[in-house]
Amino acid sequence: MEEVLVKIRSLNAWYGSTSVLKNIELDIHKNRIYAFIGPSGSGKTTLLRSINRLNDLSADFRIEGLIEIAGKNVYEKNDRKFIEELRKGIGMVFQQPNPLPTTIIRNMLLPVKEHYKVSHNEMVEMAIMNLKNAGLYDEVSNRLNKTALKLSGGQQQRLCIARTLMLNPGIILFDEPCSALDPISTYNIEELLLQLKEKYTIIIVTHNMEQASRISDYCAFFYQGELVEKGQTANLFINPKAELTQKYLKGVI
Amino acid sequence: MMNKIKNNAVYSELGYVYSWLSAGIVVSACLLIIIDIVYLGHCAISLDFLIKEPNASAINTEAGGILTPMIGTIMLTIIGTVVAFPFSLATAIYLCFYSKKGMLTKAVEFAIDVLAGVPTIVVALFALTIFTRPEFSFLSTMVDGVEGSSRAYGKSFLVCGIVMAIMILPFVIKSMQEALKAVPESYIEGSYALGATKWQTIVKIAMRAATDGLATGVILGMGRIIGDTAIVWLTLGGTLRMTGNQPWYEPQNWLSALQNTGSTLTTYIYYTSPAGEGNNYTVAFGASLILILIIILLNAITMGFNFVSKEMGKK
Numbered sequence: 001m002e003e004v005l006v007k008i009r010s011l012n013a014w015y016g017s018t019s020v021l022k023n024i025e026l027d028i029h030k031n032r033i034y035a036f037i038g039p040s041g042s043g044k045t046t047l048l049r050s051i052n053r054l055n056d057l058s059a060d061f062r063i064e065g066l067i068e069i070a071g072k073n074v075y076e077k078n079d080r081k082f083i084e085e086l087r088k089g090i091g092m093v094f095q096q097p098n099p100l101p102t103t104i105i106r107n108m109l110l111p112v113k114e115h116y117k118v119s120h121n122e123m124v125e126m127a128i129m130n131l132k133n134a135g136l137y138d139e140v141s142n143r144l145n146k147t148a149l150k151l152s153g154g155q156q157q158r159l160c161i162a163r164t165l166m167l168n169p170g171i172i173l174f175d176e177p178c179s180a181l182d183p184i185s186t187y188n189i190e191e192l193l194l195q196l197k198e199k200y201t202i203i204i205v206t207h208n209m210e211q212a213s214r215i216s217d218y219c220a221f222f223y224q225g226e227l228v229e230k231g232q233t234a235n236l237f238i239n240p241k242a243e244l245t246q247k248y249l250k251g252v253i
Numbered sequence: 254m255m256n257k258i259k260n261n262a263v264y265s266e267l268g269y270v271y272s273w274l275s276a277g278i279v280v281s282a283c284l285l286i287i288i289d290i291v292y293l294g295h296c297a298i299s300l301d302f303l304i305k306e307p308n309a310s311a312i313n314t315e316a317g318g319i320l321t322p323m324i325g326t327i328m329l330t331i332i333g334t335v336v337a338f339p340f341s342l343a344t345a346i347y348l349c350f351y352s353k354k355g356m357l358t359k360a361v362e363f364a365i366d367v368l369a370g371v372p373t374i375v376v377a378l379f380a381l382t383i384f385t386r387p388e389f390s391f392l393s394t395m396v397d398g399v400e401g402s403s404r405a406y407g408k409s410f411l412v413c414g415i416v417m418a419i420m421i422l423p424f425v426i427k428s429m430q431e432a433l434k435a436v437p438e439s440y441i442e443g444s445y446a447l448g449a450t451k452w453q454t455i456v457k458i459a460m461r462a463a464t465d466g467l468a469t470g471v472i473l474g475m476g477r478i479i480g481d482t483a484i485v486w487l488t489l490g491g492t493l494r495m496t497g498n499q500p501w502y503e504p505q506n507w508l509s510a511l512q513n514t515g516s517t518l519t520t521y522i523y524y525t526s527p528a529g530e531g532n533n534y535t536v537a538f539g540a541s542l543i544l545i546l547i548i549i550l551l552n553a554i555t556m557g558f559n560f561v562s563k564e565m566g567k568k
Contacts, residue, residue, distance in 0.1 A: 054446060059353070080450065088448030098439040101462055111447045114457065160443070167447065 005030040005201050006051065006171065011065035013046060015058065020046050022225045024065070028171075028218075033193060033202040035212035035233065038222035039253060044205045047222070048173050050074075051203070052090040053083050069171065088115060091164030091172035091200075095179055097156035099148035099163075104140055107148045107159060111166050126166060134162035135192055154185025161192065172196065174204040178211065190215050209249065213237045221245045223253075290541050297539025307493045307521065309531065316536045319543065321494050321501075322521035325410070326479055326547070329489070329517060332414025333478045334471060337421050341470065344422075345429035350455055369423035374483035380416040381407050381487055393512055410511045413489040420484060421474035428473050432466020433459055465562050472555045479547060482519040490514030491524065518544045 006028035013021035021043045028034045036044035046055060053074065055061045067074040074086060099107050108127035112118055118126075131137040136158040140151070148159055157177055164172060174193070178186040193202055193215055206212050212219055213233060220230040221244070229236060229245045240246045247253045305318030344361070352358040384392060385407035393409035436459045444454040460467065485491060493516060495501035497509035516524070522540045525531035 052446060054442060057442070057445065084448045084450055086448075087446055090446075092443075092446035094439055094443060094446075096439050098437070098443040100440060100443075100458065110457065111449075114449060114453050164447070 002029040002032065004028065005070060006203075007066070007068040008047075009066040009068075011047070011050070011063070011067065013043075013050060013055070013061065013063040015062075016060045020225050021050070021063075024227050026220060026227065026230060028201065028203060030201050031197055031199070032217040033197050033204060033215055034218045034220070035216035036203065036205045036220050036222060037207075037209060037212050037248075038228075039248070040207075041224070042222035043225040044220075044222045045175055048175055048203060048205050051171070052087050052092055052173060054087075054092070056083065088167050089169055089171070091161075091167065091169035093157065093160050093164060093172065093174045093177045095176040097153055097160050097180070099151070099156050099159050101149055102147065103145050104148045104151070104159060105144040107163055108166060111163060115167065127162075130162045130165040131159075133165055133196075134158045135188065135195075136162055152185065154181050154188055157181060157185065157189060158192065161189075161196075169200065171201045171203065174202065174206075176205055176207060179207060186211070209237075221248060223248070287545060290538055290545055293535070294538030294540075294542035297535045298542060302539060303543075307516075309493055316525070316531070316533050319518065319521060319536075319540050322516045322518045322540065323543065325485075325489070325495075325515045326517040326519075326544075328410055328511075328515075329414050329417055329485070330475050330478045332410065333417030333421060334475055336415055336418035337425055337474055338471060340418075341422055341425035341429055341474075342467070344426045345433055345470075346455055348426075348430050349433040350451065350459070365423045365426055368419075369427070372483070373420055373481050374487070376420050377416060377484040377487035380412065380419070380484075384412045384415075384488070391512075408488055408490040408514050410489065410513070410515060413485060416484050416488050417478045417481065420481065421477050424477060425470045425474040428470030429463075429467050432463040432470060435466060436462045465559050468558050469555055472551055476548060476551055479517075479544070479551070480519065482523060485517045485520045486523070489516065489520070491516050491520040493521070493524065518547075 004027045006026075008024055008026040008028075011021055011024040012019065024043075024047060026047075036048060038044050049055045050063060051067060051069075051074065055063070063075065069089075076082070100110065102110075105124070105127060108131065109123050112123050112126065128137060131140065136155060139155060140159075148156065151159060157180075161172075161177075178189055181189065190211065193204070196202060197217075204212075204216065216233045218231065219233040219236045221228045221236070221240075221242075223244050229240060229242045236245065237249065240249055244253065302318045303323070304320055306321050307319060308315055308317040344365075348358065348361065352361070383389065385404050387395070387403055387405055389407070389412075390403075390405035392411040392415070393406040395403055396406045440458050440462055441454060444458040449457070490496070492514045495510050495513065495515045497511070497513035498506040500506065501510040518540050522537050522544070523529050525533045525537040525540065527534060531537075
């Protein structure tokens with residue numbers, strides 16, 4: 001029996017008066033990769049960003065319903081401390097790689113340094129371990145003290161993944177992590193995700209259906225803010241039940 | 254139907270010539286000013302010119318140097334920048350990260366725009382009414398007024414530096430605000446996603462990413478202080494030499510120097526120009542040359558700063 005880590009129930013969300021998520025019900029299993037697919041504006045990124053409450057940054061965003069992580073309501077409290085603790089436990093990787101304009105090693109150390117009192121040597125050890133976990137260490141070991149901005153897009157993205165691992169999150173959210181990358185970098189990242197799911201629970205938003213079918217265990221198809229169909233990826237791709245899903249997989253919508 | 258083809262090539266050529274000419278005019282105006290000042294001012298420049306204090310004389314050889322005006326310019330720039338920096342940065346941060354789109358923000362931005370448009374002589378005049386109040390005598394000196402009422406003199410390096418800070422506030426704020434706004438949203442969101450607080454995001458991420466722009470804002474403010482005349486004339490006194498305890502360059506007299514009057518390169522140029530009492534235009538051009546050199550140096554520092562940080566980004 002697979003353990004459910006994230007439970008989403010009757011979730012509705014609005015930007016201003018525009019409804020962007022309609023009555024979403026979803027279970028996300030531990031140590032699996034869950035892919036959100038759907039056309040642009042279907043609400044999949046909004047749902048992803050609701051999990052770590054990043055939508056709270058927009059003033060006119062409103063949400064109702066329940067998101068539970070390991071039995072704890074994500075929207076239970078509204079104070080900053082609570083939200084910051086929540087975000088510490090959830091990693092996130094964005095569409096555009098966002099290493100900070102500083103050295104590779106500083107990029108790695110910054111989140112730990114800001115949150116915890118850990119000795120420098122210990123932090124560096126952690127950084128090296130996580131760079132190795134992200135499959136980047138061999139490529140950058142001789143330039144840890146050089147700027148991160150000179151890395152290739154794929155390397156930058158793996159650095160961002162490694163950086164997010166530094167806080168040892170339970171869940172990692174990926175918001176179209178490969179859409180700015182070339183095929184080889186995409187392949188590297190996909191391989192990495194398959195390794196990471198041994199230790200982490202992964203949710204990925206993707207436009208790329210092949211990507212979803214290659215790496216995800218579960219898949220949910222969104223259309224105009226509604227969750228049209230969800231299930232095991234193999235089933236959903238081979239035997240889609242809803243007409244909309246069939247159309248989307250055929251490339252009609 | 255479509256047999257008439259617009260001759261876009263002609264417009265394109267015209268546009269090219271027009272922009273080329275405009276750029277040419279700007280560059281030649283700048284060069285002409287510099288060449289003129291170098292030509293007329295270079296004969297005044299000597300070591301003595303730089304290290305001697307000025308004398309009130311219309312004869313070239315008796316007029317002395319520009320040591321005190323030069324020191325005055327530097328002192329005012331330092332005081333003004335140091336006073337303005339924390340306020341500007343805090344205001345820019347408030348406007349970028351804390352203020353909500355409402356009346357208060359609009360009021361603050363409106364105030365900044367208005368302050369930027371107020372002529373410096375008006376700012377100076379206003380400052381005189383404030384800083385001549387006896388409560389502020391610690392910034393300048395106390396003078397006995399008529400009928401026994403004492404007032405502050407209201408003219409000193411400290412007063413002038415504070416007024417300069419007020420004068421440059423809007424420019425530095427605007428510039429810093431632009432710099433902070435230009436920080437990519439992805440940095441900010443990435444920081445929040447790592448559980449950072451707002452303050453950590455501002456200080457560790459946004460300010461660091463915007464360092465170039467923030468420095469440019471400071472240097473812009475310095476340039477304005479160096480170039481201003483009206484505020485110096487009204488709130489520093491524009492006296493040829495330092496009027497505090499002498500000799501002014503000895504540490505025990507520094508406080509007194511700050512509380513008393515002096516001059517800057519700009520007021521010295523006015524004094525020695527044909528419009529002023531000194532009427533010694535060779536000296537005026539010499540001082541102008543030094544002033545222009547300081548401004549070129551400042552711009553070079555900005556360029557160097559941007560260059561270095563770009564290289565750091567590439568290494």
